[in-house]
Structures are given as C-alpha cells and as structure tokens.
Amino acid sequence: MASFTIWQKMSLGPAKRIRCRLCGASVGVPWIKSIFVILLAAFSPPIGALVAVLLVPRAVDFVTFLFALVIGAVAGFVMLGWLYARWVPFVAKHD
Numbered sequence: 001m002a003s004f005t006i007w008q009k010m011s012l013g014p015a016k017r018i019r020c021r022l023c024g025a026s027v028g029v030p031w032i033k034s035i036f037v038i039l040l041a042a043f044s045p046p047i048g049a050l051v052a053v054l055l056v057p058r059a060v061d062f063v064t065f066l067f068a069l070v071i072g073a074v075a076g077f078v079m080l081g082w083l084y085a086r087w088v089p090f091v092a093k094h095d
Contacts, residue, residue, distance in 0.1 A: 006085055013038070017093045028093040037084045044076030 003022045012018065014031040052072030056065060 004090070009085060009088075009090070010081065026093045027090045029088050030091050033088045034084070037080060037088060040083075041077065041080045044080050045073035047076060049073050 003020050004018070004027075008018055009029075012029045012034070014029065014034050017026045017028045019025070020027050049069040049072045052068040053065070056068040
C-alpha cells in the first residue's frame with residue numbers, strides 16, 4: 001500500500017509538509033532539487049512553445065500555430081512532472 005499518491009507529491013513544495021499515513025512522520029521534499037524542477041517548470045511553456053514554433057512550417061494558419069504552442073507547453077509540463085515525481089525524493093521534516 002502506498003502512503004502517498006502522485007498528486008500529493010506533486011503538490012509538495014520546499015515549505016509544505018504532509019503526514020505519512022503509515023508511520024505518522026512529517027514528510028516534505030528537499031529545497032534544492034524541488035526549486036530546480038519548479039524553476040524549469042516555470043520556463044517550460046515558453047521553451048516548449050519555441051520548439052513547437054521552430055518545428056512548425058511558417059505557412060500555417062493561426063489556429064495551427066496556436067495549437068503547436070499549446071502542445072509544446074503541455075509537453076514541457078508533462079516531462080517536468082515526470083522529472084519531479086522521479087527525481088525529487090521525500091525527506092523527513094522535523095517540527
């Protein structure tokens with residue numbers, strides 16, 4: 001049985017804690033790794049949109065261009081969500 005859902009971990013930041021249902025310990029995520037991924041997430045929509053713009057030919061209509069921007073931004077968020085879930089560990093936080 002898992003003590004935390006993926007959504008609980010994704011909602012954790014460096015200053016937020018949650019209680020473990022199994023042992024009752026206060027758990028959070030480390031500052032450096034989580035801030036690094038959060039900053040990357042802040043820049044992922046424009047970077048993903050830029051990549052999409054570079055990959056889409058210039059002779060497209062505005063709707064296709066806008067669709068490429070949205071897909072690029074969503075792809076950036078999905079990749080960083082996966083990175084946050086896999087790379088940022090839980091750490092015990094003492095009150």
